[in-house]
Each structure stands twice: as C-alpha cells, then as structure tokens.
Amino acid sequence: MARRILVLGSTGSIGTQTLALAREPESGLVVIGLAAQRSWEVLLRQVEEFRPLAVALEDSDAADELRPRLPRGVTLHAGPGAAATLARELDYDVAVHGIVGAAGLAVSVEVLQRGLVLALANKESLVIAGELLMALVREHGGTLVPVDSEHSAVFQCLRGEDLGRVRRVILTASGGPFRESSASEMAAATPAQALAHPNWAMGPRISIGSATLMNKALEVIELHHLFGLGPERIEVVVHPQSIVHSLVEFVDGSVLAQLGPPDMRGPIHYALHHPDRAPAPLVGFDLDLFRRLDFCAPDRARFPALDLGFRCVVEGGDAGAALNAADEVAVAAFLEGQISLVDIPAVNRAALDRRKGDASSFAALLQADQHARAEAQSEVQRRAAAPSTTHTSR
Numbered sequence: 001m002a003r004r005i006l007v008l009g010s011t012g013s014i015g016t017q018t019l020a021l022a023r024e025p026e027s028g029l030v031v032i033g034l035a036a037q038r039s040w041e042v043l044l045r046q047v048e049e050f051r052p053l054a055v056a057l058e059d060s061d062a063a064d065e066l067r068p069r070l071p072r073g074v075t076l077h078a079g080p081g082a083a084a085t086l087a088r089e090l091d092y093d094v095a096v097h098g099i100v101g102a103a104g105l106a107v108s109v110e111v112l113q114r115g116l117v118l119a120l121a122n123k124e125s126l127v128i129a130g131e132l133l134m135a136l137v138r139e140h141g142g143t144l145v146p147v148d149s150e151h152s153a154v155f156q157c158l159r160g161e162d163l164g165r166v167r168r169v170i171l172t173a174s175g176g177p178f179r180e181s182s183a184s185e186m187a188a189a190t191p192a193q194a195l196a197h198p199n200w201a202m203g204p205r206i207s208i209g210s211a212t213l214m215n216k217a218l219e220v221i222e223l224h225h226l227f228g229l230g231p232e233r234i235e236v237v238v239h240p241q242s243i244v245h246s247l248v249e250f251v252d253g254s255v256l257a258q259l260g261p262p263d264m265r266g267p268i269h270y271a272l273h274h275p276d277r278a279p280a281p282l283v284g285f286d287l288d289l290f291r292r293l294d295f296c297a298p299d300r301a302r303f304p305a306l307d308l309g310f311r312c313v314v315e316g317g318d319a320g321a322a323l324n325a326a327d328e329v330a331v332a333a334f335l336e337g338q339i340s341l342v343d344i345p346a347v348n349r350a351a352l353d354r355r356k357g358d359a360s361s362f363a364a365l366l367q368a369d370q371h372a373r374a375e376a377q378s379e380v381q382r383r384a385a386a387p388s389t390t391h392t393s394r
C-alpha cells in the first residue's frame with residue numbers, strides 16, 4: 001500500500017531530495033502535504049507536480065501570493081504556526097521533517113503527539129528538547145527515525161542489538177572545507193568559502209555548521225538523546241570521504257558501520273520506508289568511491305565547537321537550546337559579514353555560559369532559546385565592534 005507523506009521544508013535541500021524520491025516510478029509514496037516558509041513559487045511548482053491535499057506557508061505575504069494561484073481543492077494554511085497546523089490536521093503515514101532551525105520544534109511535537117512516524121532531519125528539535133521529545137515517543141507510541149546520515153547509520157547498525165552491549169558510537173565528520181586550513185586562514189574565511197562543502201550540497205545553516213564542526217556538536221547532542229548514550233560512549237572521528245556514515249563498537253570489540261556514497265537520498269529513503277527496506281535507484285558499493293577510506297582525530301584546538309556539544313551533553317537542561325539558538329544568531333551574523341567564522345564558537349560559548357538553566361517544559365526551553373538569542377546578539381555586537389576581530393564580508 002502507498003505511503004502518504006507530509007514533506008515539511010519541501011523547498012529546501014532535504015525537502016527537494018525527498019520529493020525526488022517520491023517522483024521515482026513505483027516509489028510507493030504519495031505526497032499528501034507540503035510546507036515551507038516563504039518560497040511560494042517553488043512550492044507552487046511542487047503543488048502542480050504532486051497535487052497534495054494541503055500546503056502551509058509560514059510567511060503570510062508569501063501565502064497571499066500563492067493563494068490565488070493554487071489549484072482548486074488544495075487547502076492552504078498560512079502564517080506563523082501553519083506547518084504545525086498541517087502536521088496536526090492532515091492524515092499521513094510519515095512526516096519528513098526538513099525545516100531548518102528551532103522553528104521545527106513545534107512541528108516535531110505535533111507529529112509525535114499523534115503517535116505517527118517522524119523522519120527527522122531537523123536535529124534542532126532534539127538538540128533543544130531531546131528529553132521531552134523522547135518522552136512523547138514513549139507516551140504516544142510514535143516512531144522517530146533519524147534522517148541525519150550519521151544517526152541513520154547508527155540506527156541501522158543498532159537494529160536488533162542491545163544498547164547495553166554498545167561500548168561506544170563513533171560519529172564521522174567530513175571535516176568540512178577547512179579541514180586542512182590554518183587557524184589564520186579560518187579566521188579570514190569568507191561566507192562563500194565556508195558555504196562550499198567538499199562532499200555535500202546542503203542549506204546554509206548546516207553548511208556553516210560543517211565548516212566550524214558546530215554541526216557535529218549538535219549531532220553529538222542528537223545522538224545522546226536518540227540512543228540514551230552518555231558522553232563517555234560518544235566519539236567523533238574525521239573521515240574526509242564521507243563514505244562511512246558512522247560506526248558502532250560493541251563490548252566484544254566488533255565494529256559495525258553503515259557505508260554509502262554521500263547522498264542524503266539514502267537516509268531519507270531508509271526513513272520513509274522503515275522498517276522495510278524498499279528498492280531504490282541509489283548507488284551502493286562503488287570501487288572508485290570506496291577505494292580509500294581515511295580516518296583521523298579532529299583538531300579540537302582549531303574546532304573548539306566540538307567540545308561545546310559534549311559540554312551540553314554533560315550539563316543537560318537548557319544547554320542544547322542555548323547552544324542551538326546562539327548558533328543560529330552567530331551563523332546569520334557571519335553570513336552578513338559582522339563576525340568571522342572563528343567568532344561563531346566563541347559567541348556560542350558566551351551564550352552557554354549565561355544560560356538560565358530551566359528545562360522543565362517546552363515553554364521553558366523556548367524561553368531559554370530567546371534568552372540565548374539575546375545573549376548571542378550582544379556578544380556579536382561586542383565582537384563586531386572590537387578592533388581585533390577579523391571579519392570579512394561576502
């Protein structure tokens with residue numbers, strides 16, 4: 001039977017790759033709903049191709065543009081909270097969540113409160129509110145399948161295994177565009193250089209996170225919540241080819257890994273069809289691609305962001321919410337040329353140092369998010385004004 005899918009963030013990198021899979025003949029997928037923020041022209045083309053029952057646009061002005069152009073019978077949810085409304089009201093089997101940033105949390109809550117399948121690329125949800133979201137999974141019997149390639153790899157390696165028998169999980173990191181750059185080259189990096197990831201084509205926020213390794217820090221927190229792993233059982237290695245998506249080492253010394261070309265359609269496809277393994281037109285083993293697999297330890301001095309991820313796992317509470325919020329502010333400031341790339345982890349650390357500590361509810365975590373944004377903003381302004389700061393505009 002066809003799977004009815006809701007694609008949240010349909011106009012972005014994860015969303016368009018999800019639709020590319022749905023477009024394949026005999027994909028077994030029917031697109032029921034689409035949601036985006038303001039890219040109404042792209043959304044309109046997607047509506048014309050996939051004919052969903054309903055769509056959502058967060059931006060009211062963009063929704064006003066879309067409304068008169070929509071084919072008859074397609075429901076439009078418009079304005080702040082539109083994607084969450086769609087997730088709450090539509091009938092679907094799987095929600096693919098490719099919205100970027102903290103804005104995605106409310107949508108994750110809606111899907112999990114209904115006990116449905118959440119194919120989660122929006123790692124920010126787990127970074128902010130991992131404990132509360134995993135409690136929703138347990139309470140309502142839903143399924144959370146990670147789409148992040150590393151976590152999908154771990155999820156696949158752990159199928160049928162006892163978590164108590166895991167010695168450690170080793171997350172792989174490509175090292176990003178500055179893997180071999182000097183500290184001074186990184187300090188002078190332009191947004192265009194930082195956005196040019198060697199292996200993956202992704203949205204701007206995650207691309208900058210790959211350049212600072214802040215994305216890996218967020219993934220450490222995501223891994224902790226998904227599988228209940230403490231910091232002593234989490235490790236990060238740099239693997240420039242992005243073929244080994246992550247590894248699990250068991251208490252007997254056996255190591256399982258999941259491999260594949262760097263193509264997000266792989267983990268998206270897996271999550272869409274879980275627990276089945278459906279046929280896909282994707283490359284598997286390729287001698288040329290797989291010929292050489294290198295691994296090395298990350299340089300924690302040049303990439304201090306990584307330690308912030310482990311710090312959040314140790315401290316818990318609202319630390320993840322503060323780190324994510326600060327990073328959203330810092331990345332935007334870097335892209336606007338206000339601060340340098342190496343200022344990003346420093347801004348994030350400052351916001352973490354000044355967090356308040358209440359993580360008792362979703363509302364408290366959203367307050368922590370707002371507080372950290374304000375702290376990060378004032379740290380950005382302080383650094384932008386400081387004469388010693390190296391920052392480069394586009």
Ligand SMILES: NC(=O)c1ccc[n+]([C@@H]2O[C@H](COP(=O)([O-])OP(=O)(O)OC[C@H]3O[C@@H](n4cnc5c(N)ncnc54)[C@H](OP(=O)(O)O)[C@@H]3O)[C@@H](O)[C@H]2O)c1
Nearest residue numbers: 009011012013014036037038039099100103121122202203
């Ligand atoms: N890209 C990858 O390869 C990759 C890999 C692993 C994990 N992820 C994760 O997947 C998520 C999406 O990343 P991406 O690279 O696909 O980002 P992206 O290309 O920037 O796309 C973001 C999508 O979210 C929509 N959006 C933004 N704010 C929204 C809001 N408030 N309400 C509803 N929709 C909103 C955007 O709509 P508009 O176009 O209208 O702005 C767009 O469709 C992130 O959490 C990222 O960390 C991505």
